Every structure is written in C-alpha cells, then in structure tokens.
Amino acid sequence: MTKNEKPARRLRSQDWFDNREHIDLAALYLERFMNCGITPEELRAGRPVIGIAQSGSDLNPCNRHHIELAKRVRDGIRDAGGIPIEFPTHPTFENCKRPTAALDRNLAYLGLVEILYGYPIDGVVLTTGCDKTTPSSLMAASTVDIPAIVLSGGPMLDGWHEGDLVGSGTVIWRSRRKLAAGEIDEDEFLQAALDSAPSVGHCNTMGTASTMNAMAEALGMSLTGCAAIPAAYRERGQMAYRTGRRAVELVLEDIRPSHVLTREAFLNAVRVNSAIGGSTNAQPHLAAMAKHAGVELRPDDWQAYGYDIPLLADVQPAGRFLGERFHRAGGVPAVMRELLDAGKLDGSCRTVTGRTVAENLEGRAATDREVIRPYGAPLKERAGFLVLKGNLFDFAIMKTSVISPEFRERYLRDGVFEGRAVVFDGSEDYHARINDPALGIDERTILVIRGAGPLGWPGSAEVVNMQPPDHLLKRGITSLPTIGDGRQSGTADSPSILNASPESAAGGGLAWVRTGDTIRIDLEQGRCDMLVDAAEIERRKADGIPPVPADATPWQRLYRQTVTQLADGAVIEGAADFRGIAATPPRH
Ligand code: FES
Ligand code: MG
Numbered sequence: 174m175t176k177n178e179k180p181a182r183r184l185r186s187q188d189w190f191d192n193r194e195h196i197d198l199a200a201l202y203l204e205r206f207m208n209c210g211i212t213p214e215e216l217r218a219g220r221p222v223i224g225i226a227q228s229g230s231d232l233n234p235c236n237r238h239h240i241e242l243a244k245r246v247r248d249g250i251r252d253a254g255g256i257p258i259e260f261p262t263h264p265t266f267e268n269c270k271r272p273t274a275a276l277d278r279n280l281a282y283l284g285l286v287e288i289l290y291g292y293p294i295d296g297v298v299l300t301t302g303c304d305k306t307t308p309s310s311l312m313a314a315s316t317v318d319i320p321a322i323v324l325s326g327g328p329m330l331d332g333w334h335e336g337d338l339v340g341s342g343t344v345i346w347r348s349r350r351k352l353a354a355g356e357i358d359e360d361e362f363l364q365a366a367l368d369s370a371p372s373v374g375h376c377n378t379m380g381t382a383s384t385m386n387a388m389a390e391a392l393g394m395s396l397t398g399c400a401a402i403p404a405a406y407r408e409r410g411q412m413a414y415r416t417g418r419r420a421v422e423l424v425l426e427d428i429r430p431s432h433v434l435t436r437e438a439f440l441n442a443v444r445v446n447s448a449i450g451g452s453t454n455a456q457p458h459l460a461a462m463a464k465h466a467g468v469e470l471r472p473d474d475w476q477a478y479g480y481d482i483p484l485l486a487d488v489q490p491a492g493r494f495l496g497e498r499f500h501r502a503g504g505v506p507a508v509m510r511e512l513l514d515a516g517k518l519d520g521s522c523r524t525v526t527g528r529t530v531a532e533n534l535e536g537r538a539a540t541d542r543e544v545i546r547p548y549g550a551p552l553k554e555r556a557g558f559l560v561l562k563g564n565l566f567d568f569a570i571m572k573t574s575v576i577s578p579e580f581r582e583r584y585l586r587d588g589v590f591e592g593r594a595v596v597f598d599g600s601e602d603y604h605a606r607i608n609d610p611a612l613g614i615d616e617r618t619i620l621v622i623r624g625a626g627p628l629g630w631p632g633s634a635e636v637v638n639m640q641p642p643d644h645l646l647k648r649g650i651t652s653l654p655t656i657g658d659g660r661q662s663g664t665a666d667s668p669s670i671l672n673a674s675p676e677s678a679a680g681g682g683l684a685w686v687r688t689g690d691t692i693r694i695d696l697e698q699g700r701c702d703m704l705v706d707a708a709e710i711e712r713r714k715a716d717g718i719p720p721v722p723a724d725a726t727p728w729q730r731l732y733r734q735t736v737t738q739l740a741d742g743a744v745i746e747g748a749a750d751f752r753g754i755a756a757t758p759p760r761h
Contacts, residue, residue, distance in 0.1 A: 182427065183219070184219055184221060184222070184295045184424065185293065185294070185295050185319065185755060185758065186216075186221070186222040186293035186294065186295050187217075187219055188293070188758050189202040189293035190202055190203055190213075190216040190217055190293060191216075191217050191219065192761075195761065198761050202293065203216055203217075211256065215256055216256065220254055220255055220256050221254070221255040221256070221295045221296055221420075221421050221424035221425065222255065222256045222258055222293055222294055222295050222296075223250045223255045223256065223257055223258065223294070223295065223296050223297065223298060223417070223420045223421060223424070224258050224259075224260060224288070224289065224292070224294040224296070224297040224298070225243050225246050225247070225250075225257055225258070225259040225260070225297075225298045225300065225417075226260065226262050226285060226288075226289075226297055226298065226299050226300060226310055227239060227240065227243060227259050227260060227261050227262065227300055228261075228262045228264070228300045228301065228302065228303075228306045228310070229243075229300065229302075229326070230261065230264055232264040232266055232269075233264040233265065233266050233302075233303055233306070234266065235266065235267070235302045235303035235326070235374065235375040235376070235382060236300060236301070236302035236303055236306060236326050236375070237373060238326060238373040238374065238404050238405075239300040239302065239324075239326050241410075242300070242324065242326065242409065242410060242413040243259055243300070243413070245410045245411075245413035245414040245417065246298050246300075246324065246413045246414070246416060246417035246420075247259070247417060248414055248417065249413070249414040249415060249416065249417025249418035249419075249420075249421075250298075250417040250418070250420060250421055251417075252414075252417075252418060253417070253418040253419075253420075253421035253422060254421055255295075255296075255417075255420065255421035255424070257417070258292075258294065260288060260292075262281055262284065262285055262288075262306070262309075262310070263277060263280055263281040263284045263285075263309075264277075264281075265277045265278060265281050265303065265304070265305035265306055265309065266303060267303050267304045267305065267381070267382070272630055272631070272632060272634065272725075273630060273632040273633065273634045273635070274303075274304065274305050274632075275305065275627075275630075275632040275633050275634070275660070275743070276630075276631060276632030276728070276729065276732055277305065277632075278305040278308060278309045278458075278461075278743075279309070279732060279735075279736070279743075279744065279745050279748075280728055280732075281305065281306070281309035281310075281313075282309040282310075282312045282313050282316075282745075282748075283745070283748075285309065285310060285313035286313045286316050286317060286751075286754075289313060289314070289317040289319060289755070290317050290754055290755065290759060291759055294319065295319065295320070295424045296319055296320035296321065296322075296420050296421070296423055296424040297314065297319060297320070297321045297322075297420070298321075298322055298323075298324050298416055298417060298420050299311065299314060299321055299322065299323045299324065300324050300326065301323050301324065301325050301326065301385070301386055301389065302325060302326035302327070302374070302375040302382060302386070302404075303375050303376075303382050304375075304380070304381035304382050304385060304454065304663070305458075307323065307325075307382075307385035307386055307388065307389050307458070308385060308458035308459075308461055308462055310323070311323070311389060311392075311394060311430070311434075311462050311465075312461055312462055312465040312744070313465075314394075314430045315430045315431070315434060315462065315465040315466040315467075315752060316465050316748065316749075316751050316752055316753075316754060317753075317754055317755045318429050318430055318431050318752065318753040318754070318755050318756070319429060319755045320420065320423035320424045320426075320427065320428055320429050321394070321423075321429070321430055321525075322394065322395060322396070322416055322419055322420050322423060322525045323386070323389040323390075323394045323395040323399065323416075324395065324399065324412065324413055324416040325386040325389065325390075325395060325399050325400050325402075326373075326374060326375060326404050326409075327374050327375070327386075327400075327401070327402045327403050327404035327405075327406070327409050327496075328374045328375055328376060328377040328382070328383055328401070328403055328404060328495070328496030328497075329341065329370055329371060329372045329373065329374035329375065329376070329377045329403070329404060329405075329496070330371045330372040330374070330377065330403055330404075330405055330496075330497060331371070331377060331494075331495040331496065331497045331498070332344070332368050332369035332370060332371050332377060332495065333368060333371075334364065334365045334368040334369070338489070338493070338494065338495055339365055339366075339368050339369040340369055340376075340377055340378035340489040340490070340495045340664065341369050341370065341375075341376030341377050341378050341380060341664055342369075342376055342378055342380050342490075342662050342663070342664025342665070343369075343378050343380075343489045343490045343664045343665070343666060344365050344366055344368075344369045345366055345664075346490075346638065346640075346662070346664065346665050346666060346667070347666070348361075348362045348365050348366065349362070349640065350640060350646055350651050353640065353643045353646045353647075354643075354646045354647050354649075355647065372403075372404060372405045373404045373405060374403060374404030374405065374496075375404070376663075376664060377403075377495045377496040377497075378488065378489040378490055378495060378496075378663075378664045379449055379450050379451060379452070379486065379488040379489065379490065379491065379492075379499075379663070380452055380490070380662065380663035380664035381452040381454040381455070381458075381662070381663030381664075382663075383400070383401070383488075383496060384446065384449065384451035384452040384454070384455050384663055385452070385454075385455065385458060386399075386400040386401075387400045387401070387445060387446075387449055387451065387505045388442045388445070388446065388451070388455055388458070388459060390505045390506075391438075391441050391442040391445040391446075391505065391509065392433065392434060392438045392439065392441070392442050392462075393433045393434075393438055393522055393523065393524030393525060393526075393530060394430070394433060394434070394524070394525055395416070395525065396412060396415055396416055396419060396525070396526060397506050397524075397526060397533040397534070397537070398412070398504055398505070398506050398537075399412050399416070400504065400505045401496065401499055401500040401504030401505055402500055402504070403496055403497050403500055406500070419525065419526070422527070423525060426527065428523075428525060428527065430466065431466070431467070431752075431753065432523055433522070433523055433524055433525060434462070434463075434466035434468060435468060435522065436463075436468045436469060436470065437519040437521075437522050438468075438519075438522045439459060439462075439463050439466075439468055439470045439474075440470075440474065440478050440519065441509075441518050441519055441522060441530065442455075442459060443459065443470075443474060443475060443478050443479040443557075444478060444479055444482045444512055444517050444518060444557075445505070445508060445509060445512065445518075446459075446479060446557070447479045447480070447482035447483075447484070447556050447557035447558070447574070448482050448483065448484065448485040448486065448508050448511070448512055448556070449485070449486040449488065449505070449508055450484050450486055450488060450490070450491030450492060450556065450574040450575075451663070452662075452663025452664075453558065453570060453572050453660065453661060453663065453671050453672065454635075454660055454663050455663075456472075456475060456558065456570055456672055456739070457633075457660070457672060457739045457740075457742050457743050458742070459742075460472070460739075460740070460741055460742030460744075461742030461743065461744045462742075463742070464741065464742050464744050464749045465744065465748065465749050465752065466752070467749065467752050472560060472568045472674075472740045472741075473560055475557065475558045475560055475570060476557065476558065476559060476560040476699070478557075479557030479558055480555055480557035480558065480559060480560075480573070481555050481557065482512070482517060482555075482556060482557050483546075483548065483551030483552070483553060483554050483555065483556055484546075484551055484552040484553040484556035484574045485508050485511055485512075485545055485546045485547075485548065485551050485552065486499060486508055486544065486545055486546075486552075487543065487544050487545075487546065487552055488544070489664075489666075490575060490663075490664055490665060490666040491552075491553075491556070491572075491574040491575050491666070492552055494544050498541065498544050499544055499545070501540070501541060501544075502539055502540055502541035502542075502543075502544035502545045503537060503538065503539040503540050503541070503545055506533070506534055506537035507537055507538060507539035507540070507545045508539075508545055509530070509534055509537070510534045510537045510538055510539070511539070511545070511546075511547060511548045512548065513530070513531060513534055514548065515548040515549075517548075518530060520534070553573075553574055555573065556573055556574040557573065557574075558570040558571060558572055558573065559571045559573055559696060559699060560699060561670060561694075561696075561699050561700060561701045562699065562700060562701070563682070563700045563701040563702035564682050564702045564703060564705075564710070565656065565673065565681075565682040565683055565686060565692070565701055565702060565703055566658070566673035566674060566675065566681050566682055566683060566701070567674060567675065567681075567740070568672070568673070568674045568739075568740040569656070569670045569671060569672055569673040569674070569701065570670075570671055570672055571668060571669070571670050571671070571696070572668065572669075572671075573668070575665075575666045575667065575668050576668040577652075577668075580652060580668055583616065583650075584654060585696065587697065588695060588696040588697035588698075589693065589694065589695045589696070589697070590619075590654060590693070590694045591617075591691055591692070591693045591694075591704075592617045592618055592619040592654060592691070592692060592694075593613075593617055593618055593619065593689060593690070593691060593692075594618075594619050594621050594686055594687070594688060594689065594690045594691070594692050594703065595612050595613075595614055595618050595619070595620055595621065595688050596621045596622075596623070596686055596687060596688045597620070597621065597622045597623075597639075598622075598623060598624050598719050598720075599622070599623075599624040599625065599629075599630075599636075599721075599722075600622070600625070600634065600636040603620075603622055603636070603639055607639070607640075607641075607642050608642045608643055608644075612642075612688070614641065614642050614645065614653075615645070616645070616650060616653075618653055619653065619654045619655070619656060619692045619694070620639045620641075620653050620654070620655045620656070621655070621656045621657065621683065621686060621692075622636055622637055622639060622655070622656075622657040622658075622659060623657065623658050623676070623677035623678075623683040623684065623686075623719060624658070624677055624678060624719060624721050625637065625657050625658055625659025625660075625676075626658035626659060626673070626674070626675075626676025626677065626678060626679070626738070626739060627676065627732075627733075627736045627737075627738065627739060627743040628676060628678040628679055628721065628733055628736065629658065629659075629676055629677060629678035629721045630659065630721075631721075631722075631724070631729050631732055631733050631736075632732070633658075633659055633660055633672075633676075633739055633743060634659045634660065635659065635660045635661050635662040635665075636657065636659045636660075636661075637655055637656070637657035637659050637660060637661045637667075637669045637670075637671050638655065638661040638662065638665040638667035638669050639653075639655050639657075640652070641653045652667050652668065654668070654669075654670070654694060655667065655669040655670065656669070656670040656673065656683075656692070656701065657669065657670070657671060657673060657683075658672075658673040658674070658676035658677050658678075658681065658683050658739075659671070659672075660672055660739070670694070670701060672739040672740070673739075674738035674739045674740035674741070675738050676738060676739070677718065677719055678718060678719075678721050679738065680718055682703070682710075684718045684719055685703075685705075685710050685713045685714060686703045686705075687713070690703045690704070690705050691703070691704040692704070735747070735748075
C-alpha cells in the first residue's frame with residue numbers, strides 16, 4: 174500500500190480516531206497523539222496503527238537493544254504506510270528478578286492483553302529476547318488475536334575465556350563444579366562468567382531465550398531466519414526493518430495468530446525443540462501458548478512427537494558451539510529444513526510471512542555441517558524429552574540430549590536406576606545441608622527438591638539442577654540424578670527430572686517422599702516411583718503438605734489463586750476463555 178492508499182477494511186483503530194458518531198470522543202482520542210507530533214490527517218486516514226511492544230529497558234538488559242532496533246521497525250512500518258506506536262511491556266529479566274521471573278510471565282501477559290485490547294492498535298510487533306518475553310507476548314497476542322509478528326533481539330556474540338568458548342549460564346554451572354572441586358578460585362569463576370557476555374543480546378547458548386525465539390520462528394510467528402541472528406549483527410537491524418514492514422501487510426491481509434497457531438504448528442515446534450537441544454522450559458511455555466491459542470497440546474505430546482527426533486544442532490548446553498556459529502551455519506531454518514526433508518515437519522502450516530513453512534524453507538540448507546548435522550548423521554539419536562509418571566507425580570520431563578555417556582554408564586542398567594532419596598524443601602534447605610555428612614550422599618543418591626513449583630516458590634524456580642556435594646565433585650562425580658517440582662535453567666547440562674506436576678505444594682506425591690526412601694526411575698517404562706507402600710503414604714499425609722513461604726506481594730497472592738500446574742503451562746486459570754477479544758471492541 175502506498176502512503177495515501179486506504180485499506181479496504183475499516184480498521185480497529187478507526188473506531189477511536191475516525192469515530193464519526195461521537196466527534197467529542199474522536200477529539201479526545203486524537204488530541205493527545207498530536208503532542209507526539211502526529212497529525213490528525215495521518216490518524217484519520219485509516220492507516221494501520223502498529224504497536225511496538227517494547228520489552229527492552231535497563232531492567233531487561235537482554236532485550237535492551239530493542240530500543241535501537243525499534244527505530245528500524247518504525248522505518249519499516251512507515252515505509253509500508255503504517256503508523257508506529259511504541260509502548261513498554263513489564264520487564265521479566267530472567268537472571269535478576271526475585272524470587273523468579275517466571276512469576277512475572279503471567280503479569281507481563283496480563284499487562285500486554287490490556288494494552289493491545291484497550292488502545293487503538295491494529296497490529297503489533299512483539300519484541301522478544303530474554304526467556305519469558307517470548308511466551309508472555311505470544312500468549313497475549315493469541316488472547317487479543319490481532320495481527321502480530323515476533324522480532325527477536327538475537328543472542329549475544331560468542332563468549333571466550335582463555336581460548337575456550339564460554340556460553341551464558343552453562344559457564345556458571347560448569348565453573349561452579351570446578352570451584353567446588355578446587356580447580357579454580359572465585360576470581361576466575363567470576364571472570365569466566367563475565368567473559369560469557371561480550372555484547373548486547375540474550376543468552377548465547379541454546380538456553381531458554383534462544384529456544385523460545387526458535388519456537389516463535391518454528392510456530393510461524395516471525396520472519397524466516399529471525400531467531401538466530403546475533404543481536405550485534407547488521408542483519409538484525411535489517412530484520413527489524415523487514416518485520417516492521419511485514420506487520421503493516423499482516424494487518425492489510427488480516428493474518429492473525431489464530432490463523433498461524435494451529436496444533437500442527439505446535440507439533441512442529443516440539444520437534445524443532447528436540448533437534449536444537451532446546452530448553453526444558455519450552456514445555457510449560459509452549460503449553461501456555463497453546464492454551465491461549467485454543468490448541469490442544471497434551472503433556473504426552475512431548476514424548477509422542479518430540480522424543481524420537483535426533484539432536485542436529487551442536488550448540489551448548491547439549492553440544493559445543495554458541496549462537497554465532499549456529500547462525501552462520503544456517504540457524505533455525507537450516508534445522509527445520511533437515512526435519513522437513515526427513516518428513517518430520519508439517520510443511521503446509523501457514524506463517525506470518527504469508528507463505529507456508531515449506532515455502533519459507535526453500536534454499537535454506539545448512540552451510541556448516543559441523544554445527545548443523547544432517548538428519549541421517551545426528552549428534553545424538555532420540556534427543557527429545559521423556560515424559561515420566563508414577564506415584565511421585567502425574568507428569569515430569571527429562572531432557573535426554575544432555576544425558577552423557579558417563580551418566581548412563583554410572584547410573585542406568587537397562588534404563589533403570591534405584592537410589593536413596595535425600596529430600597530438600599526449597600533451595601535454602603539444599604544450600605544449607607548439601608555438604609552435611611549426616612545425609613550420607615553417595616553415588617546411589619537421588620537428590621529431590623520440592624516447594625519449587627508455581628504455588629510453592631511461588632512462580633516455579635530453576636533449582637532442580639542441584640550439584641552433588643563437594644566430596645563427590647572432588648572425586649569427579651559431577652552429577653547425581655535429581656527430581657523436583659521446579660524447573661531447571663535452559664542453559665543447564667544436567668539430566669534432571671523436572672516440572673513435576675502436581676507439585677508438592679498442591680499435594681502431589683513429592684509431598685510424601687522422605688529422606689531414606691528408595692526411588693526407582695525406569696526410563697524405558699517412563700515411570701518414577703517411591704518404593705513406599707500405599708498405606709504408609711496415607712499415614713504420611715497426616716503430617717500435612719510441607720510448608721511454603723507466605724505471599725510477599727499482592728501479585729504473589731493473585732498468582733497463587735489463579736495459576737495452573739507446569740504440565741498445563743502454569744497459566745492463569747480461565748484466561749484462555751478470553752481468546753479473540755479484539756473482535757468485540759471495548760466500550761468507549
Ligand atoms: Fe536474559 Fe538469559 S538471562 S536471556
Ligand atoms: Mg532461565
């Protein structure tokens with residue numbers, strides 16, 4: 174559309190700016206935009222008003238360069254004939270928000286829903302990066318269901334420390350084992366961590382941020398190739414411009430999230446997650462996004478569709494490289510191309526490009542086979558999540574791409590491990606007691622943590638990847654089997670049993686396990702049980718659910734009153750009822 178052309182359809186924003194029945198209201202709506210220097214002629218011409226949901230700020234440093242990128246988004250919107258309106262979203266800074274940024278995902282979602290619904294916005298560019306910014310914005314886009322497109326901020330440049338690649342988060346988990354074993358001192362620990370963050374951008378490993386941006390692309394909600402471009406590369410600014418342009422076209426073509434976010438699109442995303450060695454946090458976030466999109470994504474789908482997919486991307490924590498090499502090798506489109514050619518993707522899914530997945534992937538083969546492997550010669554076969562159940566929980570997942578050969582060798586006999594439980598109530602308890610010799614922790618121990626789920630923490634914390642006590646680390650035993658009702662960082666390389674639902678605080682089986690119980694993990698059968706008879710479990714229930722901290726803020730109380738379990742995405746109960754609300758404009 175040229176700048177003076179009018180769209181065929183009356184746009185949502187015209188109900189504000191071009192309100193012919195109530196000139197007083199139109200005047201009120203118009204006059205304050207005038208002091209941004211926008212003219213009434215622009216606003217009344219029926220040009221698409223495109224929101225730029227700005228997630229970057231000093232409190233969201235992983236996304237902060239979106240403040241710069243937004244200038245190119247604006248250029249794109251303007252060149253395509255639209256009007257950009259930029260506004261802030263609630264920050265969800267993963268590394269810094271206490272007690273966890275996960276608590277704020279639903280808050281950011283709520284805030285964005287109110288903005289997109291209650292203001293004159295026809296379409297929106299969702300700026301994403303740090304972990305929760307992708308799911309919260311896509312959840313909101315589905316609820317409102319106006320045309321929406323994701324612009325990832327991209328990962329930081331690769332980090333280097335003393336000649337080795339050091340990746341976000343992963344360097345912390347690896348260095349703290351070295352610190353505990355006495356191989357490095359605190360100064361070196363700190364320096365390695367600082368060296369892992371050499372530029373603007375989000376985590377440069379395939380942690381939750383890179384994973385969720387890849388998921389947005391796999392779902393068809395960003396332009397092709399958007400997710401993996403490093404934040405500092407020139408292509409990132411170009412992608413910002415193209416995304417702005419495309420946002421205007423999406424409004425004119427009326428392509429909305431509900432047209433893109435189908436069950437097939439979510440199953441594509443599940444498979445891509447396995448192939449990139451993606452974060453276990455993709456499970457609750459995809460569940461939440463599916464819920465708000467009105468799509469059935471069952472907890473068992475992770476194993477049914479994702480488990481058999483091989484690991485193709487050699488990126489930390491499951492592999493060796495970081496974001497720059499991954500991007501240069503072809504990034505997410507190259508991985509998707511492998512899956513498509515192997516018959517593992519639904520190529521017919523429609524995307525925000527206006528084309529199908531298969532059309533988007535034409536000519537997108539990998540250019541560096543060391544980093545992105547062919548489907549037939551992967552880094553690891555069957556690299557998806559295992560779904561487990563038993564008397565400890567109805568649902569939990571295990572990321573198999575990070576199970577090392579040593580771990581299999583040490584713990585698993587035909588996929589079975591039996592060990593003695595040592596139980597911690599929250600991470601304070603873990604830190605206080607992990608080195609206590611009285612616990613008798615050895616190679617046959619299973620570390621259990623509870624009180625770390627959505628209700629317990631509150632918000633669900635990344636604490637399940639517990640490291641063994643120092644005396645085992647000094648002997649070179651760097652991981653023990655762990656189980657918990659919390660999550661683990663997407664950058665962690667621990668084979669933990671995570672996201673257990675229902676959680677202890679909701680009366681799940683983890684509430685009744687005691688230190689000294691035997692736990693049997695059977696990966697072949699997909700089971701995890703405490704070998705405690707039912708009568709004894711009933712007796713223990715008289716002790717009550719292990720206590721959790723009181724609500725510390727008003728939002729914590731509201732969150733706990735409304736949140737579902739991790740298996741179901743830890744969404745706000747009932748929020749999915751509001752899907753498609755933009756179809757009914759708010760009252761004046
Ligand atoms: Fe923000 Fe990892 S902490 S992306
Ligand atoms: Mg995290």
